[in-house]
Amino acid sequence: MLSIKNLSASINNKEILKGVNINIKPGELHAIMGPNGSGKSTLANVLSGREGYKVSGELKYQGKNLNEISIDERAQKGIFLAFQYPTEIPGVNTRNFLKTSFNKVRKAQGKKELDALSFLKILKEKSNELGMDEKMLSRQLNVGFSGGEKKKNEILQMKILEPNLVILDETDSGLDIDALKIVADGVNSSRNDKKSFLVITHYQRLLNFIKPDFVHVLADGKIVKSGTSELAIQLEKTGYKGIN
Amino acid sequence: MLNFKINLNEIDKIGKFSKEEKDFRLKNLNYFNNVGFPNKKQEDWKFSDLREIVSKNFSKLNIKSSEQEKSKINFIKDFEHNYIVVINGRLTVSDFRFEENDKIKLKSFTNNDFADRKENNPLINLNHALSDKGFFLEIEENYKFKKILVIYNLFTNDLNEIILNSKNKIKIGKNSELHTLNLIINQSEKNFFNNVYENVVLEKAAILKNICVQNNKSSGYFHKYSKHELSNASNLTTFIFPSGLKFNKLDLEFNLNGENCECNLQSASFLNKIDHQEIKTRVNHNSPNCKSYQKVKNVLDSESKGIYQGKIFVKDVAQKTDAYQLSKAILLSERSEFDSKPELEIYADDVKCSHGSSSGSLDKDSIYYLMTRGLSENESVELLVNGFLSEVIESIKSDSMKNFLKKKLADQLNGYKKN
Structure with missing residues (x-):
């Protein structure tokens, strides 16, 4: 699904990622943990195609070179990034935006665009699963949403767009335990043998609810240790300093 | 190069006038001829050098031509409405099918105010000198319109290198209410200049809600001076949605003369290509306890230029004034330009005035x-x-109006391409 080889990325001449290697197969869920400033969010940004980074190394998604694909095309090809801090977009109605995005991705994948009525049915079903208030969907996109509402809105988009590769960038931050459970359930119910996940997180807490197949520790722009979910538990005990 | 002086004989070509009226017209034409089209040396025109714009784009400006009086109109089907049709500034037909007709007076405009005032804006003098068309709409006391009145302003495709001068007046009686949609539809592909003088009078507790929409881009050069007089407890709301023109200046004056009156102005513009648009407002708080609110939004692309000059004047007696002014612009292109000049002039000490510009x-x-x-x-x-x-x-x-306007905006933005 995703193959990252010797990936380096710098911004304003500062090297953030210094040769990252990860290989994710279909159906796998990988967790990336690491201290502040280790490059976790940069990795998420680079995978989504955000401009401003100087990138070198190999970045392959479904066998294609990602470096040559624009942000929107990556989304259309099934890469989804759930933001750590979803952007507030005034004037844009959440429901209309979701429909536009949904049909845009469907069209690019050669599927039939859905009319408002059929889409609203899907939207209602998915938002109910996440326990979202429907009124929220009538509001402006992320504007005035609480931290929890913003994250739920990200997971809602993930469920609607049905991506092949999901990158969750610190989706657990700022969530209370109930919201965390709902978000985790949202992820778990989306897991199948075709879909892959890359879960970026600070804390082991999220991994109590979402069980990873592999855990990588990112420190100073490099993967310093990889292992199974046991590694996350060990980290919680020893801290990042204790792993070397 | 265009000669900015207009021959005094032109007045005789427009029509036959009483001596008093002719003197008034001559005086105003002389005022205009002394200064010509305003240029950027005049403070009110510092961002819109009309003299340069006119001389660049016109080789001549005819005063009178035999332009068409008939044109095909696509009436709005989105909502039921009364209508007035104005072709090239001239009132042609009207239909008030949803109203009590004896409450409404509508006629062609005839000026009977020949007072000699010094106008700061030379285009007002030009209008006083040459205006020969327009309408006068008067609503009696205690009458609320049941449906909106659409004013179809049509410009025909034979307009070419001509200047149209018209005067309109709308007067709303005590406790009456009118909603209007001013729709400007331009069929001309040639350059012409449209110079309008408008006078809006709201009597005690009268309400006017006005939405002004330019239907399409065109080669029209538009200037409108609009003077609003508000009496006690009257309420005026104006929305402006321009299409973007090579020149469009709206010079709007609001006189809050009675206590407890309110005026609200909002505008949203998308400008591109070489559009040039200025909205200039002057809100005069002449009485206590009045409210004014202005919000002007512009999005500018390509080499377009947008201007907002907004002045709030608060007279010494106008205590408890609440005045607000906000201008927001988004520039999509490095070649676009937005100029904003907010001004507050306050002589009362117990007021709430704020302005913001970004x-x-x-x-x-x-x-x-x-x-x-x-x-x-x-x-x-x-x-x-x-x-x-x-x-x-x-x-x-109104939801139907909202949808109508959203469709217009979507059409305007449709196929937006970053230049």
């Missing part, structure tokens, strides 16, 4: 966010611009 480019994070959801860069920009401008539409109550 201009900048679109938020990059927002574009990035939308693109990660599969929208192209252009689609993201279009969605953001639409969101920015439609906020003004959202504050209109």
